[in-house]
Amino acid sequence: MFGRMPSVKRALLSSCIFVFLCSPVAAQQKVGVLASYTGDWGAYGQAYRRGIELADVGSKATFIYEDDGFLPARSVSAFRKLVEVDKISGVLVGDTVTAQAIAPIALKHKIPLLAWASGVKFADNPYALRLWTSNAKDFSFMAGEIKRRGYKKLALFTSTHTYTTEWARALTDEFPDSIWEDFSTNPDSFQASILKAKAGGFDAIGVCLAAGLNGRFARQLRSLRVDIPLIGCNFIEASADIESAAGAFEGVWFTAPRLSPEFIRSYTDRHGRSDHVVSAAVFHDAALLVTGTTDKPFAIVGLHEVNEEGDRHLDFDYQVLRFKGSQIEVEPH
DSSP: OOBOOHHHHHHHHHHTOSHHHHSOOOSOEEEEEEEOOSGGGHHHHHHHHHHHHHHOOGGGEEEEEEEOTTOHHHHHHHHHHHHHTSOOSEEEEOOHHHHHHHHHHHHHTTOOEEEOOSSOOOTTOTTEEESSOOHHHHHHHHHHHHHHTTOOOEEEEEESOHHHHHHHHHHHHHSTTOEEEEESSOOSOOHHHHHHHHHTTOSEEEEEOSTTHHHHHHHHHHHTTOOOOEEEOGGGGSHHHHHHHTTTTTTOEEEEEOBOHHHHHHHHHHHSOOTTHHHHHHHHHHHHHHTTOOSSOBSBTTOEEEEETTEEEEEOOEEEEEEETTEEEEOOO
């Protein structure tokens, strides 16, 4: 069985904000799903959709997928269409910035909003629920894993992005002998940076780069025969990175919510690959939540709702995932 989440159900019932949990379903619900389904970021939207389909809520809901390209202006336009034309009763949003853009409109229409958001807060919006815990907990767990492995000096490489910046800053604060290089543009070669890390005697290299670049970095690291351990942020679960790594991710690890091994197995068996498994798990559980489906197992183990000064979000424990070839698996203890 996947993990169950009775505490979240009780919390939502107590507030009766998520109307699906507060009254019997009289008719099939319509739930909007805003994400990017095409282009550079389309693999994320497709993973969300795969997770929702695995949730298999049957006749409880129809999910209406709108491609916003993760662009706020398109998100607002698509959301207005979902509200005014499709008459949705809830919405799932796959990006922090786009969720911020539609949150005031969702509040005005009293539309339950479940959003992938970490750093941002939706304080005093009783209709909003963030699907992610705080970045601080994420980074703290990773720092603990790094210490457990005896690493003290890290070479960190990131692309300019709010999440990657916070990730690198948190780790350099925790490990002051580390270095951090940020790329505002996408380089064709990381050779100079890799050789600098090799010469600097670093214990491990950490990457949190834009889609596809983590895999390219790993491939170049291996081709230069640099045997420094490689770790990553959860961006490396992306299809583009796994494909560009071409097998160079073997043994690379990252931290993520504690996923049920059964969910990972079901996801991999159905799709033949495990890329974006974390993204799929988040939206699998969001689909169960928004439809009030409490008789099915959840993908993320130990989920519970937290309300901190009006900001409602899900919390969970973390675990280490690693690559075996091009497949993601739970790291054995």
